[in-house]
Amino acid sequence: MFKKLFGKKESVNAIEVKAALTGTAVKLEEVPDPVFAERMMGDGIAIEPSEGVVVSPINGEVVQVFPTKHAIGIRAENGTEILIHIGLETVSMKGEGFETHISEGAKVSEGDKLVTFDLALVKEKAKSTITPIIVTNGDQVASLEKNAEGPVTRGTTTVMTVTVK
Template sequence: MFKKLFKKKETNTDLVTPLTGKVVPLAQVPDEVFSQKMMGDGIAIEPTDKQVVSPIDGEVVDVFKTKHAISFRTDGGAEILIHMGLETVQLDGKGFEIHVTNGQKVKKGDALATFDLDVIKAEGYQTITPIILLNGEEFSLSNAAGEQAVTAGADTLFRIEKK
């Protein structure tokens, strides 16, 4: 019982890929906010499937009202953003279905959302999805996946380490 009480929180963690698709370096994302790392460091995935799963064990911090983005906090304190598509805030939720709520605890691989790639493309938006470390002043990324095909919940996207 006391071991659990005084157990140190793990601050380093591996993120699993939240989407099935192809890994794209952040520098190649056609949106300066992401490619210039204005929001933080990370990586992107060009999805081939509509399912989005949790990349971490932790908590949902914010499901954006427009359903295009979800932020999380790992059990160790790292903050992560999944931004489904580019400029998709303009869709005001069209094509997105969210399966979690603010404050909900999640485990790696839990269903978070589905987004209809065809609807988003038909509306003229790109589906490339940045995954961003928001609190880079406290954490850093390492072991980032290269440009390769990945499967949601199965492959490691990158490692987050406490600075």
């Protein structure tokens, strides 16, 4: 209400993307996998998790739950598509140590639990626990502002602001 009184408009095309995990946010180019580091799938950030809980970073709809439970795709209310890819080379774990708490088509709110995983098992069996959070439909994005590096808290810390065209 205060902003409206003074004429400052908030863009309905912009969303804040919260941290999907608690841990340490790092630049995407620091991810030890060229598919992510070179932004082949899209731009974003990555989080080195300190616990095995993944929450929705946005309000939206779950559009994909990988059968191996290591990755989730969500479409925000403004059309932004987010991929959360838990760890690197975790697809080879075939779902071992991962539990999903949602299904495709589910409506989710910021902070809703999506996946829990055994962090120690991922450390043991995968290349890395680092978790890229990627905007996959970059052709629809007008601007992507990365807001976080360092410690982040799931569901609380804003890591990106995305504005669509």
